[in-house]
Amino acid sequence: MRILQKPRHQFIFFLLLFFIINFLQIIFSEVIEDEAYYWVWSQDLAFGYFDHPPLVALWIRISSLFFDGEMGVRFFSTLSFTLMLIVIWKMIDLKNKNNYIWLFFVLIISMAMLNIYGFITTPDTPLLLFTAIFLYFYQRFLKEESWLYTFGLGFAMAGMLYSKYHGILVIFFTVLSNFKLLKNKRFWIASGFGFLLFFPHLYWQYINDYPSFRYHLIERGAKKYKFEYTLMHFVNQIAIVGITFPLIYYAFFKEQAKNNFEKALKYIVYGFFIIFFFSSFKSNPQAQWTVVILIPLILFSFRFFVNHPQLRKKLVYIAMIQLAILLVARVFFASEKLSPVVLEPHLAKTWVYKLEKKTDHKPLVFLNYAYRSASVYYFYTGIRTHVYSILQGRKSQYDIDDSEAFMQHKDVYAVSDIVKGPFLVMKGDKKLRGTPINNFTTFQKVKCILPGKEMILTPGKEVKLSFEIFNTYQKDITFENVEILGVFQKKKKVLKEISLKFNDLKVMKAKEKKILKTSFTAPDIEYDKETTFRISLRFYNLGDGFQGNKIKVKVIN
Missing domain, CATH: 2.60.40.10 (Immunoglobulins)
Structure with a gap:
C-alpha cells in the first residue's frame, strides 16, 4: 500500500470509496416519493416549477442521460456530492492538512445528513454543491479580486438560487458579515452577473403569475403555533449532525473566526439557526432547511480537531459508531427484506402494481395531497397521472403543467383515500378508493x-x-x-x-x-x-x- 503514502493518492482513495458506496446505494435503492415528483419535472425541463427552482430537475435529466430507472434519477447527485467534497477540501487553509486527510473524511461521516445527499436527489443536493462553490470563490475573492473569482462568485450565486430559494440566505448572511462588500465594485459585478443568470427564472415566475412565490409566501399560510415546532427546530440541529453533535458544535463554538471568510461561515450558521428558529413559530420546521450549515461546521471542526488530539480521538471513536449506524441504515434503505420496518422507498411495491391492475392500466387522476403518489405511480408504471387539487390539500406542479391537457377526453380512474368509490388498494395505512370516469373533461385553470x-x-x-x-x-x-x-x-x-x-x-x-x-x-x-x-x-x-x-x-x- 505504498501508493497510499502520498497525500494526493490518499484523498483520491477515500473519495473513490465514498463514490463507490453511494453508487452501490443508488443501484439497490428505490426512489422516495419526492424524488419521483422531481423526476416528473425533469420530463419537461423549464426555468421554474411550482415548488422550487429548476436545478433539481436538471440534475435528474443529466442522470437520465447515463442510466434509466432509479440510477437515472440519482447518478448525477452522486457525482455532485463527490465534487462538493473536493471543493470543501480545497477551502481548508492549513499547511499541514495533508497529514489529516483521514480526519476530513471522518468529519464527513460525522455529518449524518450530509451523507444522504450522496445518493438522494432533492433541491438540497445542488444547493449543497453550489454553497460549497460559492464559499470557495468568496474565499478566493477576498484574497484576489480577479475576474475569474468575480464571475465565479456570480455563477455560484445563481447556482444556489436555481437550486433552492434558501440560497438567498447564504448570500445575505455573507454580506451581513462584511458590509464592505457593498462598496466593492467587483462584488456588485458578481451580483449583477448572478442576477442576469437567474433572470430567466424570474421571468418564468412572471409569465406564470408567480406560482412559487404565491405558494410559499401567501397560500401556504401560517400554522397555529405549537411548542413542539420550536422544540423540533433544536432537535433538527442535532439530527443533521448525528451522535457526534456534542463534539462538532463544541469545536465550532471554540474556534474563533480569524478573517472575513471565517466570519461569513459563522454568520451563516448563526443566521440559519435564528431564521428558522423564528420560522418555527408559524410552521413545522424540517431538518433539511439548515443542512447548508454542515459545510461551515466541517471547516471549523477540521482545524479544531487537528489542534486537539485528545478530543480528536473521541471524535474518531464516536464517528465510527455513527459510521456503523449509517451503514446499517443504508442497508435497511436498500433492502425491504432486511429492514425491520417498511420505509418509504419500499412502500411503492406494496401498492403501485396492484393499483395498475385494479384500474385496468388506465390513466389515473389523484386527489388531495396526492402529487407524490401520482408521481411515484407514473415513475414505476410509465402511465401518465394527473392531480386534481382540492381545497383540503394544496396545489402542486400538476396545477401548471400539461397533465390536465393530457387527460382530456380519456377514460380515467379518479383515485384517493377520500374519493367515493370501491376499495382498490392499501397505501400504507390509507385505503385508496377509485371511480372510473369516461371522457374526462375539466378546466381547472379557469x-x-x-x-x-x-x-x-x-x-x-x-x-x-x-x-x-x-x-x-x-x-x-x-x-x-x-x-x-x-x-x-x-x-x-x-x-x-x-x-x-x-x-x-x-x-x-x-x-x-x-x-x-x-x-x-x-x-x-x-x-x-x-x-x-x-x-x-x-x-x-x-x-x-x-x-x-x-x-x-x-x-x-
Whole structure:
C-alpha cells in the first residue's frame, strides 16, 4: 500500500470509496416519493416549477442521460456530492492538512445528513454543491479580486438560487458579515452577473403569475403555533449532525473566526439557526432547511480537531459508531427484506402494481395531497397521472403543467383515500378508493376573481355576488360537468359550500372574460377573523378546486 503514502493518492482513495458506496446505494435503492415528483419535472425541463427552482430537475435529466430507472434519477447527485467534497477540501487553509486527510473524511461521516445527499436527489443536493462553490470563490475573492473569482462568485450565486430559494440566505448572511462588500465594485459585478443568470427564472415566475412565490409566501399560510415546532427546530440541529453533535458544535463554538471568510461561515450558521428558529413559530420546521450549515461546521471542526488530539480521538471513536449506524441504515434503505420496518422507498411495491391492475392500466387522476403518489405511480408504471387539487390539500406542479391537457377526453380512474368509490388498494395505512370516469373533461385553470379584499354579510340575509371568470385556455369550454360554488373556509377547513346558479353560462370562448352576478343567503356558521370566501369549481363531484382568490369575511349583525 505504498501508493497510499502520498497525500494526493490518499484523498483520491477515500473519495473513490465514498463514490463507490453511494453508487452501490443508488443501484439497490428505490426512489422516495419526492424524488419521483422531481423526476416528473425533469420530463419537461423549464426555468421554474411550482415548488422550487429548476436545478433539481436538471440534475435528474443529466442522470437520465447515463442510466434509466432509479440510477437515472440519482447518478448525477452522486457525482455532485463527490465534487462538493473536493471543493470543501480545497477551502481548508492549513499547511499541514495533508497529514489529516483521514480526519476530513471522518468529519464527513460525522455529518449524518450530509451523507444522504450522496445518493438522494432533492433541491438540497445542488444547493449543497453550489454553497460549497460559492464559499470557495468568496474565499478566493477576498484574497484576489480577479475576474475569474468575480464571475465565479456570480455563477455560484445563481447556482444556489436555481437550486433552492434558501440560497438567498447564504448570500445575505455573507454580506451581513462584511458590509464592505457593498462598496466593492467587483462584488456588485458578481451580483449583477448572478442576477442576469437567474433572470430567466424570474421571468418564468412572471409569465406564470408567480406560482412559487404565491405558494410559499401567501397560500401556504401560517400554522397555529405549537411548542413542539420550536422544540423540533433544536432537535433538527442535532439530527443533521448525528451522535457526534456534542463534539462538532463544541469545536465550532471554540474556534474563533480569524478573517472575513471565517466570519461569513459563522454568520451563516448563526443566521440559519435564528431564521428558522423564528420560522418555527408559524410552521413545522424540517431538518433539511439548515443542512447548508454542515459545510461551515466541517471547516471549523477540521482545524479544531487537528489542534486537539485528545478530543480528536473521541471524535474518531464516536464517528465510527455513527459510521456503523449509517451503514446499517443504508442497508435497511436498500433492502425491504432486511429492514425491520417498511420505509418509504419500499412502500411503492406494496401498492403501485396492484393499483395498475385494479384500474385496468388506465390513466389515473389523484386527489388531495396526492402529487407524490401520482408521481411515484407514473415513475414505476410509465402511465401518465394527473392531480386534481382540492381545497383540503394544496396545489402542486400538476396545477401548471400539461397533465390536465393530457387527460382530456380519456377514460380515467379518479383515485384517493377520500374519493367515493370501491376499495382498490392499501397505501400504507390509507385505503385508496377509485371511480372510473369516461371522457374526462375539466378546466381547472379557469380563474374566478372576486373584487376587493373582504365580503360584508349578515347571516340569514341575502348576499349579492359579482366576480370575473376568465377562461385561461386557448379553446372554448362548456359548463356541463362542473358546479360553481361559493366556499366559506377557515384556513384549509371548508365550513360551508353554496351552490351558485348562472343560467346564461353555457360556453366561454378561448381567453374570454365575463362578469357573473348572482345572490345567495349568507349561511349561519361560526364566523371569526380567519373566515374567508372564494369561488370554486367542482368537477364530477370530486372536490372543490382552487380557481378563486380568497377574501376575508366581515360579519355585521
